[in-house]
Amino acid sequence: MTTALAADREPPLARGPGRLRRLRRDAVRYRWLFLLMLPGLVYFALFRFWPMYGARIAFKNYIPFLGIDGSEWVGFAHFQAFLSNPDFPRLLVNTLVIAALSLLIAFPLTIVLALLLNELRLQILKRTVQTLVYIPHFLSWTVVVSITALLFAIDTGPLWTFFAGLFGTDANMLADPDWFRPLVLMQMVWKDTGWGTIIFLAALAGVDQEQYEAAIIDGAGRWQRVRHITIPSILPTITVLLILHTGQILNTGFEQIYLMSNSLNRTVADVFDTYVYFAGIEQGAYSYSTAVGLFKAIVGLVLIFGTNWLAKRFNQQGIF
Amino acid sequence: MVTTRIDPERVLRGPSRGRETRGTRVFGAFNTVFLILLCALMLYPFITVLAQSFSSPGAINAGQVSFWPVGFNTDTYAAVMQNETFWRNYGNTVLYTVTGTAIAMVLTTTYAFVLSKPHLKGRKVLIGIAVFTMFFNGGLVPNYVLISSLGMKNTMWAIVLPGAISVFNLLVMKSFFESLPKELEEAAQIDGLGWYGIFGRIVLPLSKAVIATMILFYSVAFWNDWFAAFLYLDKTELFPVTLFLRNLIAGASTTASEGAAAAGTTTALVSSNIQAVTMILTVIPILCIYPFVQRFFVTGVMLGSVKG
Structure with missing residues (x-):
């Protein structure tokens, strides 16, 4: 029992190359876990954070035809x-x-x-x-x-x-x-x-x-x-x-x-x-x-x- | 610190009663009566709507209907149920609700499960990402632009995907998972179960209460939603029933005939009884499920709110 649990416990000191190794070990150990949360992460990125980035049109004169990046920058004019x-x-x-x-x-x-x-x-x-x-x-x-x-x-x-x-x-x-x-x-x-x-x-x-x-x-x-x-x-x-x-x-x-x-x-x-x-x-x-x-x-x-x-x-x- | 002075006589008299004076008992009685009256008041709108749905338009227009149907008939139900647009929109609501809830449950449970793992590096960041979106969002137009550019306008996905994770539900779920005994998972790990095994065979079966609650919350949210449909759908045949109802009132408040046109009804009158019937039919599924899930959600939400 202790063997399996010991793996979960943090080593007392983790600096330098040990830290990197641990990170890699974690990445391997948790890879399936990360896969599990991928859909959720994509959701947040696309439907929550992308619109926040899209909100930069507040500082532009957004014209759909020109796209967000093609539209003219106007700073705080709209505010x-x-x-x-x-x-x-x-x-x-x-x-x-x-x-x-x-x-x-x-x-x-x-x-x-x-x-x-x-x-x-x-x-x-x-x-x-x-x-x-x-x-x-x-x-x-x-x-x-x-x-x-x-x-x-x-x-x-x-x-x-x-x-x-x-x-x-x-x-x-x-x-x-x-x-x-x-x-x-x-x-x-x-x-x-x-x-x-x-x-x-x-x-x-x-x-x-x-x-x-x-x-x-x-x-x-x-x-x-x-x-x-x-x-x-x-x-x-x-x-x-x-x-x-x-x-x-x-x-x-x-x-x-x-x-x-x-x-x-x-x-x-x-x-x-x-x-x-x-x-x-x-x-x-x-x-x-x-x-x-x-x-x-x-x-x-x-x-x-x-x-x-x-x-x-x-x-x-x-x-x- | 309050010094405790024990009055032996009072202790002997047993707990309470000593100070449970007449005043307290009167308060208790008043409180009971008041809350019962309050319930009656809460129910009153439902009763009126129900009464109007069975009443004749003439009686409603004469202002006679309050508690009990006047000029009892079921013609209005028959009329609304014969309306094809109504049924089509009703079907859409069912479709959107089932699809949306299924997607939402998969995304929420998996993300919450990962968040509930205390050893995971970057867990705080992942929680922070979710919580931040509770307090800050890009706003209406950027969302609109996004949905349009994804080509989701006039599709079901515009209704179903943007609301796929409610952060509140996510946090409730996370604290529920955290409250499960660690030993079970550890034992499962020793027995050679991977993360998916732990998730599917240990965690989910133990979380029936919270899952039932979340299904209720999500399905109610999708069932009730009309704003997304209002924004992203232009075609009547894609509308959910809430939008049908909305157009009915919007029409009725201008002119009755316009309302009929907006709702696609053939009757000239979008009178109160038609609105009432549509409302009743819209609400019934929620009212039917609710009592069965209620015992779950009280415990589910309480768990979430006490910890979260």
């Missing part, structure tokens, strides 16, 4: 054009508002729901509730938007009737700019709040039950146990998710927003993601649209590293 575009402030505000709705309303609701679920004593009920609240996550945005269209159809949709009565309005909610954000928020909450709890419940499942028992003996009430045991135990998860969320601030997601937008609510519905599509695919401004996308991606990258750094400064566990 400047985008940042000085009169549409830019509106896009930024629309994007940030939707991000804020997601971060400040939908995300806390997820935590609250997870905590409430965790307090359910009856296991069968807990499982049933979980099963039901996860379902909307598995629906396509086309379905979610179709459902919204039915429920909020002017004069006929049951929820239209309900809200129209509640607010004393007869607006066409599907087209009214004032209703765009509330509807989008409702969809987000409906679709993903339940699903979002899964990761918190996983963290909570890992909490040592003896802590609760000890706290009970100490006379801690339900709320005190939640405050001093439950919440601290999901705090690392919250931090990690916050970092990830922050990196996604400019990515509102295309599908939901695009499907919910129409000619009447464009003023509030246009966000970076849909703008990239309209400019790039519909109007054919390839380079300009790529510059917008690249701008978005780089800001996201900066944000994610920034929050990660901040989290570490405050002694929380980061993601890197």
Whole structure:
């Protein structure tokens, strides 16, 4: 047994020619393993990294006929054009508002729901509730938007009737700019709040039950146990998710927003993601649209590293 | 450190109950009722859609349908099911989902297996490559240019290949493989099994839960996808059913007749009931598989998220 395992163990010192020999030995020993991951590697190279390299058209006036390399280099012209575009402030505000709705309303609701679920004593009920609240996550945005269209159809949709009565309005909610954000928020909450709890419940499942028992003996009430045991135990998860969320601030997601937008609510519905599509695919401004996308991606990258750094400064566990 | 002061009486009374006051019990009851109501609220949209799918257009347009079908009929189902475009697109969805999931599972499991080998040189780099693409991508147009230049427009491959590895799924899978007992693989190695033997005969059979979960995630993603189809497919006969549905609503929100044309339906009215039926038929396969896989994915995802 030891002979086979010894081969796996690292030699204590590996420098100079020994290192080279080891590398060669590894290459031989692992060659079948490398072959196994080759398809995946090709996938990443072709479908993930090649487009990153292709993004250099953001710095050119890309004309498909001339090809990427044949097109004229223009530096940061497209970035400047985008940042000085009169549409830019509106896009930024629309994007940030939707991000804020997601971060400040939908995300806390997820935590609250997870905590409430965790307090359910009856296991069968807990499982049933979980099963039901996860379902909307598995629906396509086309379905979610179709459902919204039915429920909020002017004069006929049951929820239209309900809200129209509640607010004393007869607006066409599907087209009214004032209703765009509330509807989008409702969809987000409906679709993903339940699903979002899964990761918190996983963290909570890992909490040592003896802590609760000890706290009970100490006379801690339900709320005190939640405050001093439950919440601290999901705090690392919250931090990690916050970092990830922050990196996604400019990515509102295309599908939901695009499907919910129409000619009447464009003023509030246009966000970076849909703008990239309209400019790039519909109007054919390839380079300009790529510059917008690249701008978005780089800001996201900066944000994610920034929050990660901040989290570490405050002694929380980061993601890197 | 919190100093622990033990109150003997309280210990004798047994755990809890002492402070499980009326307040706590009231909270428990409220919580239960609240969550049940919440479930009802979550289900409400489904119920309405289901009710509308069995209702007469007249009743829907009069705003009478909320919980229960009014003017019960199955004509709408019959009408949608007779629509050839619908079935063709439905078939496309099945084809894309099955092919896409098969490819995705092969790529994800093999790559994750390699990543889970702690001794492997360059393993960190390989993980880094994958994680980096989670946070940074080339953007819409470069992807579009790539797919066009590969000649994949108006083919199934534009739908199936770009999403073949989800990094999140990959990482979940990797941590699952890492959690398998090392001794098994070592023993298998001593018995003369190569990497493929270990992978195929030891690791995969032990990973049924996570594999089931990943199959669910990938197939749902392919089933639900419409954006790739929207970008890369121009021919109606290649559309997946999600795009059929999308065109139905896009049409209905402008004018009913245009909607009918967009969806290729012969009925003049793309009324709510037709939308409802199309939705139900689109969603049913997911809802049918979901309960069976759910018990797997809760454990599968939890394993991944606790470790990852």
